[in-house]
Amino acid sequence: MSTENDTIYISTPKIFSFAECRNFLDRGYDDCLFSIEDATIRKPLRINGEKGLFAISQQETHLKVEECTGAIPKNHFSEAKQYIVDWLGLERDLQPFYELLEQHDELAWMPDRYHGLRLIGIPDLFEALCWCVIGQQINLTFAYKLKRRLVEKFGTFITYDSQRHYFFPEPEVLAQLTADELREMQFSRRKGEYIIGIAQQFAEGALEKSSLTSLPDRQQMLDRLTKIRGVGEWTANYVLMKSLQQPNCITYGDTGLQSAVSELLGLNRKPNREEVEELFTPFAGWESYLNIYLWRTLSSYR
């Protein structure tokens, strides 16, 4: 039961479409870490050690965020608010990006078609890294299936309204696994090793989001991330974009990005790195957004 005290209001930026963001989250894949019912997004969040469930909906020029369980003390709501701002990418004003798109011969149609789509993130760095490893080189349907297995076996959940809402497993839990256990769940042996290794680094405190964000520039963040076994250029850029909200990332080598660029330019083949760079050149400072808008062209919903 929600009272006024359990509600947060987040003002939405000028160029924002709740429907675009909602439809991106519900674009046909089976994600186990949130749920969507009509125009409400439900997201379980751990705040200050307590587990709550947040229901997000739109109310005029605000997002209305209700904590359903009553488990989260009100003085910690600001942390939930920050998570949602990062998750739904509410921070930036997209006007400069749209002006660049409108000046571009092949992309000028985007601001109208995808109006208000934000960079939907993965604020939890550990989760983001694991998700990248899972998704490497396999189709997304299978990747989401693997993620669900991992989460339902090793994660925790709360029950609300007779539904389970899962949290991504803690590093300390995954750090104890053996590669064999993950292999039995149809992870490749190598991916099992990567995930366990990443979990161990987090569990030992050798890797944390705050130490990455404190690095002076993107190149040093890339260098730190690619030192991790299982993390190459694609994963590092994906993580900087989706977890650290870095504006200037390109997921080089990404098959989805390549097919989007190929389709856009009518190449009938995969673009090479130079062709991708050329397309991104006019979008300095907005590469991450162009990247996700190009991904958006791959989905046929609405």
Added chain:
DNA sequence: CCCCAGGGCCATA
């Protein structure tokens, strides 16, 4: 049967 999915490691030269 083939190839490819929102890659990256590792052996080889």
Added chain:
DNA sequence: TATGGCCATGGG
């Protein structure tokens, strides 16, 4: 440092 094999599974 560059190249090719390999990995897991499912869909086309």
